[in-house]
Amino acid sequence: MKKILILGANGATARVVIQRLLQQEDVKLTLFLRHKGRIGNLGSGRADVCEGDINNPDDLRAAVRGQDIVFSAAGGMDLDEKTHAVIAAMKECGVRRIIAISAGGIYDELPEPFNQWDRAxxxxxxxxxxxxxxxxxxxxxxxxxxxxxxxxxxxxAEFVLTTKGEMYKGTETSRASIAEFVAEVANNPALYVNENLGISQSGTDGDKPQAYR
Incomplete structure (x- = not known):
């Protein structure tokens, strides 16, 4: 049984990831969020809810300890500080595998004019x-x-991956494709180790996402 910790478990992307992972019988989830009442009843005995604050080292260590994989869907303008806290907790608890969401555009790797629009x-x-x-x-x-x-x-659920230094493809990323990616890593944690990847959908090229055209 693979034990996976979901950070930021109440977020929209995390919720899709949770539902996808629960389709895999060999997965046990720990859902970490500030207020456990927000997550509701998932109807699964393979998902434990852990209430805590990601900025509290004791809460974080308690959640991380014993996990095989950490998936971080945390957000906020202090996400860098939260990430350092997660890294520290993982090192203290001897947990090595993490998948974390950053964002496209951080290397100006989006094609123009989409890059200019996204930056604005x-x-x-x-x-x-x-x-x-x-x-x-x-x-x-x-x-x-x-x-x-x-x-x-x-x-x-299908996705296109681009490596760091490669021009991004597309303007949209489905939450379902992130969930599928995480499920693939849950099946084989050696996949995509020490990689920094853009993830998007084919057929979404343009100057901006469809919803803004």
Whole structure:
């Protein structure tokens, strides 16, 4: 049984990831969030809810201890600080595998004119998300950085991956595709170790995401 900790478990992306992982019988989830009443009843005996504050080292260590994989869907403008806290807790508890969400655009790797549009819309978040990626790359953990762009709820699980230094493809990333990616790593934790990957959908090229055209 693989034990997977979900950080930021109440978020929209994390909820899709949780439902996908619960389809796999060999997975046991720990769902970490500030207020456990927000998650509701998942109807599964393979998902434990752990209430805590990611900024509290004791809470974080208690959640991380004994896990095989950590998936971080945490957010906020202090995400870099949260990421450093997660890394520290993992090292203290001897947990090595982490998948964490950063964001596309942190290397100006989005094709123009989409890159210019994205920078105008959410460019203020890029320094924090870049710091997240750099912290993981320097952590000595078995990390995977995921760089989605504009998130959608379309039920498309297929994804296109681009490596660091490669021009991004597409303007949208479905939450379902992030869930599928995490499920693949749950099946084989050696996949994508120490990689920094853009994740998006084919057929979404353009100057901006479809919802904004």
């Amino acid at each position: 819309m959410v460019g203020y978040t890029r320094p924090v998300n870049l710091a997240v990626a750099e912290a993981l790359e320097q952590s000595s953990l078995d990390y995977t950085v995921l760089r989605p762009v504009w998130l959608t709820d379309t039920p498309v």
